[in-house]
Amino acid sequence: MDRRSFLKIAAGTGLAVALPRHARAALPPYKGPFYVMISARGGWDPVYLCDPKPKGTFNRHYDYDPADPTAIGDIHYADIPVPANLVTDPMSLPYLMKNADFFAKYASKMVVINGLNMATNNHDRGVVTIWSGRGDGGYPNFAALVAATRAPEHPLAFISGGGYSGTGNLIPVTRLNSVTSFRKLAEPNRVNPADPNNTTTYLHEDTFARIAQAQQERLAAFKAKQNLPKIEAAAGQLYLARGNLDLLSSVALPDTLIDMPNEMGDLERMAQQTQLAMAAFTAGLAVGVNLELGGFDTHANHDTVQVRQLAKLLWGIDYVMSQAALAGIDSNLIVMVGSDFGRGKGYNGMDQGSGKDHWPVSSALFLSGNPGLLGGGGRVIGATTEAEQLPIGINPDTLELDESEDGIILTAPHVHLALRELAGVAESPAAKKFGIVTDMLPLFG
Template structure:
């Protein structure tokens, strides 16, 4: 089949097809807002972060008095110190961030939701729920939902470096875990794309262009013969991907990747993925990205491991914001931080090495360099009881704590309905296809 015939058929069936590189118009850059979803994988402990409790059943590490709390504005936090034995390499402590330092820097730009009932103790179900708003699989990650609505044709619209990457088949997911793998994908003709000083290629540029054009024509012919929707869709996605190599090559990747001590390898991966995400955002090719830091499933050694992972996480969030600021994106960026569920209630033993088990009551944090995008920063919504670590309901209009039967306990569906409203997606076709039926709470204004 001739190229012109294929495009005519594609247009007649409503298929959006990117032209080959030498004939395709440049994609209009996506200009934001940009979305970063950060997963604290394994089940974090909000009592050691943004939902502090007096020393006792739930807390063995810090002093907290609700009458005279450790807080920045309205945001209370657990004032945990970081002992030297959390890490072994003398270069590692600089990559840990204390709660006090984090909240002092970002409280005015934060919205904290406490008493978030995840309605599950299961890791897989919790991960799906916090990022899609539904327990069952098949629903898209919120960032993927936005990407599908705002820039579905962009080759890097939704990037996943871990966490829940479901897209509901609305758009392809780009699974890139490192800048090095991206360079190989974006510049397949370079013999050594990892070396910015190397210009050698496998074939002459004109030859490579002819090969690429032939591949696209062959793929177009293959797609035109398919009757099964799944194969047809996959062929179309491959066609689009190959046709966007020029766009991928335009991403200004950092020559120097951040290098952390060996024991901070999980945080280094998150930081390098952040570098890739900011490059894709700056190029106008990406809408949302997943980042992940694991190690929060602390059934043992809770007071050491949970504290260390939270300190890494806060440094990682700070790195996201600092990189966004350096790129001029922080005021157009929305960050969501969440986890599978919480931990508690209380410890599972009496010794210093005991842990905390799964607990469905959790928290979530939202951050932006422009808190107006969140309906205002410096806010805490919801809470938990001091004696039982159970969620306290809120008034559906004012969001004030309401312990009566009229109070609504916040759940992940509430969060995602509010997120969709904030992003202007409530009436979109994708949001209606993946509907969430629950009360609308004005979490973000």
């Protein structure tokens, strides 16, 4: 690409401040921290995960005694079995992870927030709230905010495979749902980019390069004639996107994609998106990624469906962490797991097939291969009452439970303000543009 033309177009689109001083080939790789946002879409049940309750109104599936809890250190969990009849194909069982196994493996690397008041029972508002810190829309996903601050010029700075992908127009979002679709985008001249052994191209490389150059020149000429800012900006963004194809093709994608039984299709998609995310991270082209697993809206068959989806989710989180470890970036990775809201309070019927309805009180999990990034692992902040499943306030300084009127009820704005501080972007122009007004709590040290 002609550097003079590149900079001219970029300046015209208002992107000059985000461009490197040297040629694009010298774009420095982003080296972390990396952020993975995992959405349990539909409203999960923390009572069946990290906020256990005794058998009764809220739980009829496992035994729990607060006086003698099932716990790893300070983190209590619901000791729910994973019976074989949760799936129809026995080959699916290895892709389900029990709470006991998950917390035994990750409790020391984890921060749990319970009693999180989402202030909504609405799915759309809940999804926006948990990932942006505001429920009224327009605010960026936390990972997008960090990407816009740390590496706005990188072509895959913020990847979304589902969940809330709002960016506040700070940066583009890359919507890639699979490694196959990425290969097609990154190598448009390959006849079959999904086959690593087939290097056949539609055109000779020199011919393809001349066509690409002609497209860029035509696009630059088109942009130069535009007077409407939106059309001019869109043309410039397309110019930049096309110019990044060589960087995209440098991503070392896995030759073999994870394959699961048909009934595990939702988890397979999440796992394949994880493979793509790790490739983008290790290439230094991405800052954050959204992943999503649905199926948590359990108004019926709660004790079967919720348990199965949670077991899938925990396997998926474990896969993210293990793939990050294989890539050598787990100690430079922060994972957040959340949901639209919680479920409860209690069941909506007396029979075994009854479910739980929407409940605004939820939880969130944070993990890292280096718990020091989280201000220390093995911690639980917040709680809910046993009688009403309502949030209990905390002391804003010590984070200890405080049931007096001085106790602060945890909310998504509290979490996101602390996350911004953790990521070192709280004073960035992007964060100030999308300000969050609430108490600053030392959730992550």
